[in-house]
Amino acid sequence: MIICWSAGASIAATALGGAATVYAVKKRIPKARTFTLAFFTLMELLQAVSYIWINSCDVSGNVLLTYLSYMHIAFQPPVISAFMLSFIAEKKRKKWFRPVMTISFLATLLMLIKLFA
Numbered sequence: 001m002i003i004c005w006s007a008g009a010s011i012a013a014t015a016l017g018g019a020a021t022v023y024a025v026k027k028r029i030p031k032a033r034t035f036t037l038a039f040f041t042l043m044e045l046l047q048a049v050s051y052i053w054i055n056s057c058d059v060s061g062n063v064l065l066t067y068l069s070y071m072h073i074a075f076q077p078p079v080i081s082a083f084m085l086s087f088i089a090e091k092k093r094k095k096w097f098r099p100v101m102t103i104s105f106l107a108t109l110l111m112l113i114k115l116f117a
Contacts, residue, residue, distance in 0.1 A: 010048035017041030032086040039079050043072055067115070074111035078104035 018041055024034040046069050053062035081104040085093050 007048055007051035010044050010051070013044040014041055014048055017044055030086045032082040036079055036083040039072075039075075043069075046072060070115055071112070074108050074115065077107040080104075 017037060021034060021038045021041055024037055046065060050062070050065045050069070053059045053065065056062050078101055081100050085097060085100060088096070
């Protein structure tokens with residue numbers, strides 16, 4: 001697995017993202033935005049832990065983290081769509097929520113089929 005930056009950067013991003021997520025919960029930031037922040041903080045945590053087994057492709061821990069990372073990527077379309085929808089007026093959001101999320105989850109389904117097929 002090629003990871004874009006360093007273990008230290010991933011650990012720092014995890015800590016910062018965790019603190020920001022707690023802050024968002026306390027400040028009652030809209031749930032879609034708070035969830036997105038937590039979701040991408042989890043991504044950084046997965047990357048930080050992945051450094052333990054970097055260049056050890058046959059180790060079961062690395063294989064598991066790779067699958068978890070792929071699944072995380074597969075669920076990015078609905079998470080990002082919900083996040084983006086949270087910025088538009090409620091009337092328009094209600095109109096567009098179902099079609100946008102349907103397409104997003106279809107993309108997720110296709111990626112999961114590719115993973116398990």
